[in-house]
Amino acid sequence: MTRTQALGSSGEDLAVDHLVAQGCTILDRNWRCSLGEIDIVARDGRTTVVVEVKTRSGSGYGHPLEAITPVKLARLRRLAAAWCEAHEGVERLRIDAIAVLADREGVTLEHVRQVC
Amino acid sequence: MTVARTLAVALHGVDGTLVEIEADLANGLPAFTIIGLPDTALGEAKDRVRSAASNSGCDLPNRKVTVNLSPASLPKHGSGFDLGIAVAALATTGAVDTAALDGVVHVGELSLDGRLRPVAGVLPSVLAARRAGARMVVVPSGNGPEARLVAGIRVVALGSLREVLIHHGASLEPVPVEAIPVARPDEVPPAEGDLGDVVGHPEAIEALQVAAAGGHHLMMLGPPGAGKTLLASRLPGLLPDLEPDAAVEVASVRSLAGLAVGSSLVTRPPLESPHHSATMASLIGGGSGLLRPGAISRAAHGVLFLDEAPEFSGAVLDALRQPLETGQITIHRARSVARFPARFQLVLAANPCPCGQAESADGHCTCTPMARRRYLGRLSGPLLDRVDLRLTVRRVGVAQMTGGGQGSTTTATARARVARARSRARERWTDIGTGLNSSVPGSVLRSAPWRLAPHDRVALDRALERGALTMRGYDRVLRIAWSIVDLEGADRPTAEHVGHALYLRQGL
Numbered sequence: 254m255t256r257t258q259a260l261g262s263s264g265e266d267l268a269v270d271h272l273v274a275q276g277c278t279i280l281d282r283n284w285r286c287s288l289g290e291i292d293i294v295a296r297d298g299r300t301t302v303v304v305e306v307k308t309r310s311g312s313g314y315g316h317p318l319e320a321i322t323p324v325k326l327a328r329l330r331r332l333a334a335a336w337c338e339a340h341e342g343v344e345r346l347r348i349d350a351i352a353v354l355a356d357r358e359g360v361t362l363e364h365v366r367q368v369c
Numbered sequence: 370m371t372v373a374r375t376l377a378v379a380l381h382g383v384d385g386t387l388v389e390i391e392a393d394l395a396n397g398l399p400a401f402t403i404i405g406l407p408d409t410a411l412g413e414a415k416d417r418v419r420s421a422a423s424n425s426g427c428d429l430p431n432r433k434v435t436v437n438l439s440p441a442s443l444p445k446h447g448s449g450f451d452l453g454i455a456v457a458a459l460a461t462t463g464a465v466d467t468a469a470l471d472g473v474v475h476v477g478e479l480s481l482d483g484r485l486r487p488v489a490g491v492l493p494s495v496l497a498a499r500r501a502g503a504r505m506v507v508v509p510s511g512n513g514p515e516a517r518l519v520a521g522i523r524v525v526a527l528g529s530l531r532e533v534l535i536h537h538g539a540s541l542e543p544v545p546v547e548a549i550p551v552a553r554p555d556e557v558p559p560a561e562g563d564l565g566d567v568v569g570h571p572e573a574i575e576a577l578q579v580a581a582a583g584g585h586h587l588m589m590l591g592p593p594g595a596g597k598t599l600l601a602s603r604l605p606g607l608l609p610d611l612e613p614d615a616a617v618e619v620a621s622v623r624s625l626a627g628l629a630v631g632s633s634l635v636t637r638p639p640l641e642s643p644h645h646s647a648t649m650a651s652l653i654g655g656g657s658g659l660l661r662p663g664a665i666s667r668a669a670h671g672v673l674f675l676d677e678a679p680e681f682s683g684a685v686l687d688a689l690r691q692p693l694e695t696g697q698i699t700i701h702r703a704r705s706v707a708r709f710p711a712r713f714q715l716v717l718a719a720n721p722c723p724c725g726q727a728e729s730a731d732g733h734c735t736c737t738p739m740a741r742r743r744y745l746g747r748l749s750g751p752l753l754d755r756v757d758l759r760l761t762v763r764r765v766g767v768a769q770m771t772g773g774g775q776g777s778t779t780t781a782t783a784r785a786r787v788a789r790a791r792s793r794a795r796e797r798w799t800d801i802g803t804g805l806n807s808s809v810p811g812s813v814l815r816s817a818p819w820r821l822a823p824h825d826r827v828a829l830d831r832a833l834e835r836g837a838l839t840m841r842g843y844d845r846v847l848r849i850a851w852s853i854v855d856l857e858g859a860d861r862p863t864a865e866h867v868g869h870a871l872y873l874r875q876g877l
Contacts, residue, residue: 316431319399326398350398352431363431368398
């Protein structure tokens with residue numbers, strides 16, 4: 254596992270802890286299909302939430318949330334639809350983004366709901 | 370606080386409208402959107418604002434920032450909104466107290482390092498802000514002297530975005546920066562030549578004074594080298610200093626045209642002498658998107674001199690007709706309307722024919738009669754009808770050159786004479802609400818108590834009967850007669866004054 258992969262997966266672990274603390278149930282992690290990968294799928298009340306997690310070890314290349322481009326958002330929408338096809342019982346769907354910034358000053362986590 | 374507001378000014382011509390800049394901080398992926406009909410320069414503000422903010426030690430929030438320029442339907446141009454957008458966007462994060470921004474107008478462009486760049490049109494912007502009742506105007510240091518020409522509003526000139534934020538109460542460490550100066554240094558106004566330089570031409574010098582006293586438009590016809598250009602360049606020197614309101618209007622137009630305004634109002638009337646290749650847009654004003662003032666507006670309250678008038682395009686010359694009547698020009702484009710002042714004094718100069726020798730004593734005209742007719746025919750009748758004084762300028766003879774030496778009339782004496790004449794006219798026409806003979810309605814001149822006695826106006830009535838004068842021409846001769854009377858200090862025009870006026874009118 255490379256350093257960035259390790260950073261990414263530890264960021265996802267932090268995001269899962271955060272979501273659980275918020276009262277969500279985790280339905281799926283690192284779900285893959287031909288279109289790509291969804292980091293986390295959770296259930297928040299009656300809403301199914303598809304979560305994209307971005308982790309950075311510094312803001313030298315910009316804030317993690319800035320790395321979520323319109324192209325990535327479009328792929329997330331297609332992935333969310335693919336997940337819904339593969340699973341049953343989805344009532345409402347939401348796509349969230351979680352930024353994990355781990356630099357020398359510590360770890361900060363930002364959760365942005367309904368990004369598209 | 371997620372919504373912050375501040376003010377800016379959208380200019381259309383010399384008029385300005387206050388624009389409210391609202392910035393909203395919403396939950397969402399980082400984005401910076403400007404809405405409310407920005408043009409390209411204004412749309413690019415988002416990149417300037419982002420860099421300038423982070424280089425001023427105050428990053429934009431990593432959230433969705435939407436900036437709305439209200440009224441949203443009014444098209445907005447230029448980079449002068451940068452500062453207001455940056456301040457509003459940063460105020461959404463609480464870096465600046467939003468209460469401190471109430472009634473504050475921000476004008477200025479941001480450079481990427483956070484310093485403020487001077488912009489064009491600050492003077493009319495500050496005037497518009499004062500008219501709309503703004504509390505304070507923040508401008509770049511380079512525009513400070515220009516903005517302070519407007520009395521009655523607090524002007525704060527600062528060098529960088531950081532200084533502006535500190536001024537509004539942000540807790541940042543001040544970092545001294547070198548302010549960006551205005552791109553153009555103050556131009557030394559060209560010296561107005563003296564009337565005493567003119568050799569000979571006593572009639573022309575007298576006619577120039579009549580034109581200056583009454584605000585009459587003037588046309589000079591003569592062979593090349595006769596001194597038409599020299600005479601025309603002396604006319605602004607004869608005009609009195611500008612009134613304060615006129616001086617502000619002149620400076621506003623200069624500011625809109627991107628010319629230096631300096632730290633004090635110019636009180637001498639401007640002279641514009643465009644080349645005859647001038648296009649409609651350069652003379653009248655215009656352009657796509659941002660409408661800019663043309664030569665007629667830069668010459669407002671001064672003199673517009675068109676040398677070689679028949680060489681101008683006919684359409685361009687005829688476009689002068691409307692501003693000559695109304696004293697202002699309103700330019701309409703699909704998306705915007707702009708008003709500029711255009712109360713100028715027109716001076717036309719022309720040769721009598723393409724070779725220039727017609728009617729001169731020492732040369733032979735080689736033009737065919739048709740060519741000669743066509744040449745002056747390019748000046749349309751309606752335009753010439755608006756020109757009060759028509760003067761024939763002849764070549765100076767050897768006798769005048771060696772005998773007379775320098776002319777006896779200097780600019781100083783002539784200007785004093787013109788000033789006296791103008792004050793007489795102003796006193797006389799106070800009830801009519803004008804100060805110049807050239808703008809007195811004809812009906813006033815032709816009715817009591819200003820109607821001339823029949824024996825004084827007999828020559829004029831004869832000319833009208835013969836068809837040599839139109840009714841408009843009749844009124845114009847009366848106006849010239851009053852200007853001659855004012856110059857001489859006489860009481861009322863007599864037959865002699867009317868005769869002189871007729872000569873000046875019919876000089877062609």
